[in-house]
Every structure is written in structure tokens, then in C-alpha cells.
Amino acid sequence: MNIQKLISAVRQARKRRKINDFHETPRSGIDVSDDEFNVTLVMLKTLFKYFKAQSCLIHISFYGEIIITLTEMGHSFELSITNRPHFLNIDEYLEQLKTAAYIRLPSHNPHNSMTLSVKTIRPKAIWKHYSIDINNTENTLIEQVFNDLKTKMNSYSNQEGESSYAVIPSKNDLLAAIHFGGAFLGTSSMLYHLSKLLTNRIYIREISIAEHVISIDGSNYADKSEHWFGKREAKFFTQYLPSNSFKQSLNL
């Protein structure tokens, strides 16, 4: 795929990323405000050019995740650009807020924290963050990111864990679609009531969305249930779920 097509795939996927707000394990990707989005895409283009030159394969998922595979090493990583606070210890703030209504920080500018983050697709891999200036991409930074990744990947001995990437749609994607649909379509939709019902459920083993029906399988045999939906919900699902997912029931 050429770079322009990749960029437009990211742009296309942006509207589907809305379900991320209702997602228990939100998918990575580009999350910036509207006025920063176009500048970010310009920067992304520079990044893609660099990775292509290093003979990497770039894939954009249905929900706009950016997955880059280093062909020579056979390992992949996820890439995300968003505005993150470079707070040292969110946990400490949360602890303090249990007794105080607010905390005052010494001079600090939270806006200036656009971050490029990468994570190799391995179980237990963690995100590594780099501060960036989206208006002015330096090749040295990209090189540093790339070299850090390579060093890390060199220590990987086998292919184990490449499957840790959650295939679309995952159980959480489907759940997020139900919750988002409930909020989006309102009280007149069955999704609203199903969403409320599912919030109270502790464990859901399996969930599948077929052409007209959502099947939910809980922890035991008695928890099995089926929920039929109409045209409005079907239209909603075509927008936010990949089409193959609810044409044929998927086993997760």
C-alpha cells in the first residue's frame, strides 16, 4: 500500500474510534484534537516514509491502529500519537485527591505534551513514550525510536506472543459497540437496555453479533441469552464493526 493510502486509512478510521470511549481496553492509534489532526497526519507521513525506507510493512487496522512490522526481524510494534500528561505519578495525585478537592501543581504546561508512543506486540510489553513537536519532525528522533525498538527486538528469541494482538472484533470491541450504541441510540433502542444489563454483569465468556441477534454467554450454562435487534441497530453496527463480524458469528 502506498503512503497516501495509509494516511487516508487513518483518516477513515478516525470516526470509528468513537467506540474507544466505551472500550475497556481502548485501541491505540492517533488521538488528537480536531485542529491538531491534520498537522499530525503530515508528521505521520514523514514517519511512514522513514519506516518504508527501512523496509517495514505498515498496516492500518479497522479502528485505526498503526501496526508496523520489521520484515528482517519478524517482529511488530504499535504506534500511537496523542496528548499525554508527563506527570510523574498519577497514582500519587489520586491518593492525595481522596482527602483534598484539588491539587495545585507548580508551574507546568500540560498542553505541551504531544507524545509519540511505541509498544512491541508481545504479551506484557509496555508503552515507551517520546515527547515530540508535531510541527517539526526531526529525523534524529525517529532514528532513536527505531533503534530503541531494534535493540529491544534483538533480545526476543522467538515468535511467541505475536498473537497477543487482539484480532478485530475482540470481545471488548463488541461490548464497546453495545455500550456506545446504547448511549448513541438512546432509550428507544434495545442496545440501551442491553448496555445497562451488561454493566452489572461481572463476567462475560463469549459474545457474538450475527445478522439480527446478539448472543451472550456468561459464566455458566444458565447465563446464556440472545437479544434480537432491528434495522436501526444493524445500521449502527455496520458503521462501527467490520462487516464480516456480524455476517457470520465469530468465536472468540
Place this chain on the structure above:
Amino acid sequence: MVVVNHTIILGVHELYIDKALLPPRYALPTLCVLSINSHLITIIENAKALLIDNELSDVTIQTAIPLWYFQLTNRYHYDIKTFAHIGHDFIRFSGILRPYKEPHFITPKIPINSLHHAPPTIKQIDLAQLSIPFARSLVKEINNLNDQYSRLDELYWSIDPVVEEIRKLDESTEQSLSLESDSALESLNKQSNELDEQKVAINTQLEILSMRLLFKVFGISKGDWVSFIPRVDHSPQRLQFEYCEVFENVLTITGSGITQNGKLGKRQQHISIELVRLS
């Protein structure tokens, strides 16, 4: 480009406007990050003037100033509609996640005077200001209302002993007394209640007027640190303006005192300003 002075972090609480409208818990922001800059200060000042002019208790403005941090994604989310609620002495923010229509989470209140890094500047009350025409007309209005209040009050207390007895009688007797006198007594009871309501209404009006007087003439509003040198003993009084009331043409400002080393004390202090009747 606005200059950011510093930042405040707030907790976020769920707002139960409608029990049925509960998003999953993880769909709520963890923290609200607020940059205090000149732009925000201007918004607050404008809102405060609006409050005083229109007798409002708080105003709500849509804004994009605070950032909402989500622990789940370790980032700021942008698709949130935010409202700033500004009262006489506080500001707080509420938000809506896109598909919802009503705000469903809110931050605690922050006192406006603690937005600044340094302790608030102490504003001096200068009685000479009371002689400008605008102040004089306000004072006159307050005086008139105050007179009205005293008259009502007098009437209220003069019929009070009678009303008190009627109520006692009402409780102790089961059958009605002779019909005509009963209705006369009943109406007296009613009138006493009405007087009470009127007194409360005038009192509220008096409070609004005195707030307006303090804001427009001395430039002080709730939450401000105020100092005053009385004419009599010349020892300065300093306090944080919490509330004010007018009684017998004396405007009293009440609040916690400010100690010698510029901190908020525990003891309640009063500043009394005599609103001289103008002939």
C-alpha cells in the same frame, strides 16, 4: 498565546442527574487538569459581573479550557463537551461524553480566590467611594427597603402575641368556634404567615442590593480578602468576605479573619459599614 501561570488538578465525580443514564465506570475521566491563564481569569471576571448585574447565583459557560485525563488510556480525551459553572466565589467544571445529552460528571468546587498562586490581594474599603452618585442611589434604595423591612417587622411582632394564642387555641380545641370569629382568626393567622414571607423576600433583595453595592462601588465580591479601617478606633479589620447583611442601615460583612502573617484564621470577624441616610 496566553501565558500559563500554573496548573490545578481536580478529582472527578459522577453526577447522578438521571440514574438510567449510567455509562460504564471506565468511560469516566480520572482527572481534570486546569491551566490557570489570563484567558480563564477574564472569563471568570466577566461571569462575576454578570452574576451581580442579573441577580444570578451561578452562570454556566461552555468552554474548552480544562483537559480531561483518563487513566485507562493514559491520555487526554478531546471529544468531551465541557461546561464551566461560575458562582460568586467558586468555579467547577462538568462534562459530557459525546453521545450523551446531559452532563454526567463534575469536579468539586474551587474557591476563585485560590486560583492565584499567591495569597489574594487584600482590597481596601474606602468610604469616600460612597459619595459618588451611583453609590448614593444604591444606598438610598437600600435605606428605603430597610425602612420597609422595619415596618413589616414591627407589624409582625405586634400581631405575633395574638397569632401565637390563636395557634395554641387551634391545637387545643377540636370543634370550630363560632363561624364568623373563626374565619377572622384564621385570616389573622394567614396574614402573619404572609408577613413572614414578605420579610424573607425583602431580606433577599437587600442581600442582592448590598452585594451589588459592594461590587460596583468598592469592587469586592464573595471570597475576596477585604480590609477596612473604621472611623472610630482606627484599628484595621481584615477578613475573607463570606456573606453580608443589612440591618438598621448598617451593612455588615462577615467572614473568617486574616491573621497577621497573611493567612486565613479561624475566628469570624465583622466589618460594619454605616449607610448614612441621605437627606
